[in-house]
Amino acid sequence: MATPVRMLLLLSLWFSASGTSVALVSNPGGVTGNGSDSDVAALLAFKSQLADPFGILSNWTTATSFCDWSGVSCSRRRPRVTSLVLYDVPLKGNISPHLGNLSFLSVLDLPNIGLTGTIPADLGRLRRLQFLVLARNSLSGVIPPTVFDLTQLKLFALGKNSLSVQIPRELQNLQNLRYIDLRVNYLTGPVPDYLFNNTAWIKHLYLANNSLSGAIPVAIGSLPLLKHLDMGYNNFSGPVPESIFNMSKFEIVSLESNWYLNGSIPGKIPQELAQLKKISGLYLDHNQFTGSIPTFVANFSQLTLFLIHANRFTGSVPTAIGSSGTIECFNIGANYLQGSLDFLATLSNCRKIWEVGFDFNYFTGTLPDYVGNFSSSLINFSEVGNKLSGLLPVTLSNLSNLVWLDLSENKLSGTIPGSIMLMDKLTILNLSGNSMFGSIPRQIGQLRNLHTLSLNDNNFSEALPKDLGNLTNLAYLVLSNNQISSAIPASLFHMDNLIILDLSQNSLEGAIPEDIGQLNHIDKIDLSANSLFGRIPDSLGQVQMTAYLNVSHNSLNGSFPSSFDKLINLISLDVSYNDLSGTIPQYLANFAYLSSLNLSFNNLHGPIPEGGIFSNITLKSLTGNPAFCGGVSRLGFMPCQSNNNNNKRHILKFLLPTVIIVVVVITTCLYMMMRKKSKQEDRILSPNRAEVLNNRLISYHDIVRATDNFSESNLLGAGSFGKVFKGQLSNGTMVAIKVLNMQLEQAARSFDSECHALRMARHRNLIKIDTTCSNMDFKALIFPYMPNGSLEMQQYSHDGEQLGCLQRLDIMLDVSMAMEYLHHHHSEVVLHCDLKPSNVLFDQDMVAYVADFAIAKLLCGNDNSVISASMPGTIGYMAPEYGSVGKASRKSDVFSYGIILLELFTGKRPTDPMFVGELSLRKWISRAFPSNVMDVVDNRLLLQDSSCSLHNFLVAVFELGLLCSHELPDQRMTMSDVVVRLTKMKKDYMACMARMQSP
16 A cells, blocks of 8 residues: 555544544653653564664664654653554564553554564553554464454554464454455455454455455445455355445445355346445456346446456446446456447546456447547557457547557458557557458558567458568567468568567468578467478578477478577477478487477488487378388388498598597697696696686786785675685776685585586676686686676665566576576586575676586486486575485476576565475465465565556466476476566566556
8 A cells, every 4th residue: 555545544544433542742852761661672672673774773772762763653641652653664574572562552553564473462462552554564373362352453454464364253352443454365264244243333344365265244234334345366155245235335346356266256236236326446357247237337426447357247238337437447358248339439438547348248340430539548458359340440549548459359351540550659459360451551660669469360461561670579470361472571580579470371472581590589480381482591590499480381492401400499390391302300309399390291301310209200290201211110111221331340440540549649738738737836727718718817816916815895705615705906807706615625626617617608697707716725716796796685685776577577587598508508508506596696787697606517418317416506496306315407407596586576585484384485475376476576566566567477477486496397497488488578568567657
């Protein structure tokens, strides 16, 4: 809740409760007495339990009157604490039971300050307490029964914690309650009728996002002052009691999404709802309501939110709906509604409306011209899956701030009006699944914010406009199943943000442009069923993130390009029905993810490779080629003729002595070089490391000078094998120097392992080694200095930058690309084995670098291969199979990555004290997933990113983190798939933020 709203609510509840109240003022004289001493001791005990990195409580000292301490207020008549208010400040720790000694306390307001642990029973001694607010923290356990002895309580807010219990019977003892907030916890069981026996004063009742079940209590109808009722996202079943709508003061009714845990609210909307003249929000979506939409809804003069989608409503929509002019969000999708769209005429009078949705119903007729009468505030207009026909109205272009236009899966005809090209805020344009024709407007390049363009399954013809290449933000381009002819313009492949390109089932002709290799983030390319000819361009091997490639049913010729061996992320490859020649490349058998391969009806010949995809390939995928041989016997091909072994022996007769001589010479040279270098006391640089040193050498004495003799003031951190110091070289260059502890047996092996791993690393997001210094007693690695520290520091040190959603996403994308490179993009697979936030570093531009390869391992083979690791990683980030039996694989690093992702977006370390017993960070999040993800998100994100997209964005983020951190390695994603998914999430989030920023 925003701060001004909170204060108004607190004040209104306070003054509505009675005609008098205790004045909350500071004590000017600082007078103390025995009671005051007790208050001071209680407050200091509370402070002692909290971390305070920002110094919020810095004036809580004896030098200042305790009545002037931050957040503290005292009575006017005596120096006793009556109010403790700290909200949305970065503290962290447990609630001290000594707060129970503040015997005059009437307000305890501590939301969103990082409280953990349980609620102390001692709070039950605060007999004067009227306001108890502990919402949006990380409290766990049960609500202590003593709290229900606080009979003066008017506001009781424990929402958005991790409390797990049934609703206590003792709650009925609080007869003065005006406000109950227990939402977003783990409450179970029914809501008992007796709860409302003595609580007639309740105005706000929030029980949403729990696991409550049973019927909605009839006794809610006995609350005559109730304004807000929120019971959504539970497991309630049975019809809505008609009596609960007897309260004329109702403003918000929220009963949505009780299907989520197999509950359901069936039946018709009770007629008694018509009495709610002050209703402003009606949330009934995702249930099983039936019948027609009541006509009395049009009489709600203050209605702003009308959400009834995903039910079973039938009939037509009342044409008078929206006549109040107050509706801002209107969604009636996924029902069984029918008739015309006449109701839009009245609805368009709502000048603040921003969403109109009536997807997946049975509406007929045309899209009327008066849709252009909607306010410029409209950003989302969606009517997918109806039976609308006719032309698109030119007046659509009046909706100048529209971001999302989805009219797919209807029977619309005609051409795309050129005026739509003026809607430059559009990010989603979906007209697929209609009967539209004509050309794609040449001016489409003006829609520079487009993220998704879907025109598939229509009758569009003529040429692809060259201006498509101007859509540099486009991620999804789907034009399949049309009649588009012409060559593919090279500009199409300059959109390096494309994730999906589908031009299949058209009449495209000519060669595939070489520019196709510029699609750096592409996941799917489908050019099938066209009239393309020529060779497959060699540049196609550059699109290494591609998972799905289909060029079937064309006239392509030549052999497989040699560059295809780089497409190691392919899941599906279809080149059938072409004129390809040559043999099947052996490397296809080595593609670990390739699960679908179709080579049929070409001119291929020669042996069928063994292993990989070819172990399970069917004859259907190979048929129609002239001269295949070999392969598994079930395919029925003739064995391949063997090579001439005599020729081999003849060649070996002359080649073998030569090879032996060369090996002996090289070995002798290496031995002499090693002997020479072993005499150097100050440094030893191996030939293998020379590649990474850039001809820069550094001595032990240089390092001593750079670090001021390893001064503690230059210490950046310490790890398993040594310390890292900041240093300045004689030329002024700032560096980070990792000095190994040579008294540890494993330090030398760590040095060699890290040098080898870093020697191979050639990636933007991997830390690069500048040089080394090594002798018998001293070994150090020198890296570029990272001025913005580590992810650990940025996340938990309040001196660091507060990271927003997009920044956190960029960080994880950087890390995923680095790990993808290590796992998939060079000859030796590198396992990091100790991926954690302190090993993610930032340069001056906050670009993330993966560091610390001290226990890096090399892995040969596929994802099923494992290695034994004698040195474990870090508790909390180790995969189960790594920590228990010391076996590491690529999927072990993926697990660590998933934990970091979950940690970054919750603000909770996997070793947080709240995770005890069987509860872990992953289990905590999985319990909240997907409906309650807002309960586990880092509260700092709630303050920074309050957009409509945040919930959906977090669902996608946490889903990815949960998949990566699955207990079973086989169920985890690959880093290549992670990169693809994160790239899409970033595009989706940026598109939604663009919508929110539209005026």
